[in-house]
Structures are given as C-alpha cells and as structure tokens.
Amino acid sequence: xxxxxxxxxxxxxxxxxxxxxxxxxxxxxxxxxxxxxxxxxxxxxxxxxxxxxxxxxxxxxxxxxxxxxxxxxxxxxxxxxxxxxxxxxxxxxxxxxxxxxxxxxxxxxxxxxxxxxxxxxxxxxxxxxxxxxxxxxxxxxxxxxxxxxxxxxxxxxxxxxxxxxxxxxxxxxxxxxxxxxxxxxxxxxxxxxxxxxxxxxxxxxxxxxxxxxx
Ligand SMILES: C[S@@+](CC[C@H](N)C(=O)[O-])C[C@H]1O[C@@H](n2cnc3c(N)ncnc32)[C@H](O)[C@@H]1O
Numbered sequence: 001x002x003x004x005x006x007x008x009x010x011x012x013x014x015x016x017x018x019x020x021x022x023x024x025x026x027x028x029x030x031x032x033x034x035x036x037x038x039x040x041x042x043x044x045x046x047x048x049x050x051x052x053x054x055x056x057x058x059x060x061x062x063x064x065x066x067x068x069x070x071x072x073x074x075x076x077x078x079x080x081x082x083x084x085x086x087x088x089x090x091x092x093x094x095x096x097x098x099x100x101x102x103x104x105x106x107x108x109x110x111x112x113x114x115x116x117x118x119x120x121x122x123x124x125x126x127x128x129x130x131x132x133x134x135x136x137x138x139x140x141x142x143x144x145x146x147x148x149x150x151x152x153x154x155x156x157x158x159x160x161x162x163x164x165x166x167x168x169x170x171x172x173x174x175x176x177x178x179x180x181x182x183x184x185x186x187x188x189x190x191x192x193x194x195x196x197x198x199x200x201x202x203x204x205x206x207x208x209x210x211x212x213x214x
Contacts, residue, residue, distance in 0.1 A: 015137075016113075018134075019085075026064060038066065039070075045067065045126065045157065046074055049126060054075060056079065056080050056121060056124070058081075058126070058149065059082070059084070061085055061127055061130030063094070064094050065094025065098055071126070072103045072105050082107075084112070120149070120152070123151065123155070124157070132161055132178030143156070143158075143188050146192075147192045155214075156213075159207055159209045182199045186199050193214070195212065196213045199211070
C-alpha cells in the first residue's frame with residue numbers, strides 16, 4: 001500500500017504523524033523502559049478490551065506487532081487479527097515476528113487516518129501508545145475511521161500516555177515526549193458517534209484508556 005496515495009479511501013489526511021523507522025531500536029527501548037515487563041501491559045489492554053474467540057481485531061499503529069500477536073492467541077483459529085502501521089520497517093519486523101511464532105496475523109502498511117479496510121468489518125479496534133504520534137486533527141480522523149470500520153456494537157480501545165501523569169523510573173527516562181488528554185479522546189469519540197464511553201488510568205498510571213462502542 002502506498003500511504004501517500006491521495007485516492008486511498010477518498011480522503012487525504014492533513015499530516016501523517018511521527019512515523020518510527022527503527023523497529024529494532026523501538027523494541028529495545030520498550031524493553032528497557034518497562035524492564036522487560038511489557039507483556040503485563042499487553043495482558044491488561046487485552047483484558048480491558050475483552051477480546052473473545054472468533055473476533056475480528058485491528059491494531060492501529062501496531063508497531064512491531066506484539067499486541068496483535070498476543071490478540072491472535074485470544075481470538076483463536078476462528079478469529080482474525082490485523083495490524084496496520086505507517087512504517088514499512090515496523091510492519092516488516094511484525095510480519096517476521098508473527099511468522100517465527102507461527103501466528104497468523106495480517107500486517108499491512110497503512111495510516112491510522114485512512115484505515116485500509118471496508119466499513120463495518122471489525123469487532124474491535126485497538127490502538128496503544130500511538131495517538132501521541134498523531135497530530136490533533138489526525139487523532140480525530142483516526143477515531144472517525146475506527147468508527148467506520150467497526151460493526152455496530154463493536155468496541156474501540158485507545159490507550160496512551162496521559163498528559164500530566166507522574167512518570168517514574170526507566171519510563172520517565174525513555175519516554176519524555178508526547179501524551180494525550182483523555183477528555184479530548186472522549187469528546188472526539190462522542191462526536192464520531194461512539195457511545196457507552198468509559199475512560200480511566202491503567203494500573204501503571206502513566207497510561208490511560210478510552211473504551212467505547214460504535
Ligand atoms: C510508540 S509506537 C507504538 C507501537 C505499538 N502500538 C505499541 O504499543 O508498542 C507508535 C507507532 O505509531 C506509528 N505511526 C505514527 N503515525 C502513524 C500513522 N499516521 N498511521 C499509522 N501508524 C503511525 C509509528 O510508526 C509507530 O510504530
């Protein structure tokens with residue numbers, strides 16, 4: 001997929017966002033910032049999203065694919081997991097990782113503001129630690145497109161660093177840039193047509209979530 005193709009889904013996003021190209025460095029940074037405990041974060045996210053067998057799940061701005069691969073274990077052989085990232089390098093590493101683990105996850109190069117999927121295709125759309133990489137207009141465009149690809153009643157879960165949250169330990173050292181205001185995500189989700197919107201902090205209170213239904 002050519003992410004600069006203006007014909008893609010009929011709309012051109014205002015700007016793409018902060019795309020990461022060093023996939024190995026990203027995994028190493030996450031490992032150092034979480035002291036190798038990122039699997040606890042993934043478990044908390046997937047529990048919160050209530051991922052169930054047979055579901056169609058999309059991870060937006062999936063990075064090197066760890067969350068999507070963990071989601072595949074939960075949806076099982078009858079479910080399908082997709083991951084999209086604007087970085088070809090991230091997608092290549094995610095694809096290699098999934099193959100190594102024998103996990104069938106469909107990774108593709110694409111942007112969060114123009115998801116390369118038809119309407120009403122997904123049961124769940126996730127995005128973790130990525131909204132702070134998008135410009136403000138891009139966050140709204142992404143939420144609207146998440147709503148478009150969800151079936152009625154499907155769930156959206158956005159998780160990101162919360163503006164103003166205290167940061168301690170290695171995370172404070174490794175992640176000094178970018179955060180979101182959960183209230184802004186909530187109001188944008190409501191404007192996009194989401195309902196039953198809830199939000200709050202994750203256990204490690206540096207990150208928060210917004211969960212809603214299409
Ligand atoms: C901090 S990483 C988060 C990766 C992963 N979701 C995680 O939780 O580890 C942010 C990701 O957003 C991607 N990204 C930035 N702008 C994007 C956009 N407009 N569309 C899709 N991906 C984007 C980057 O390439 C990067 O992989």
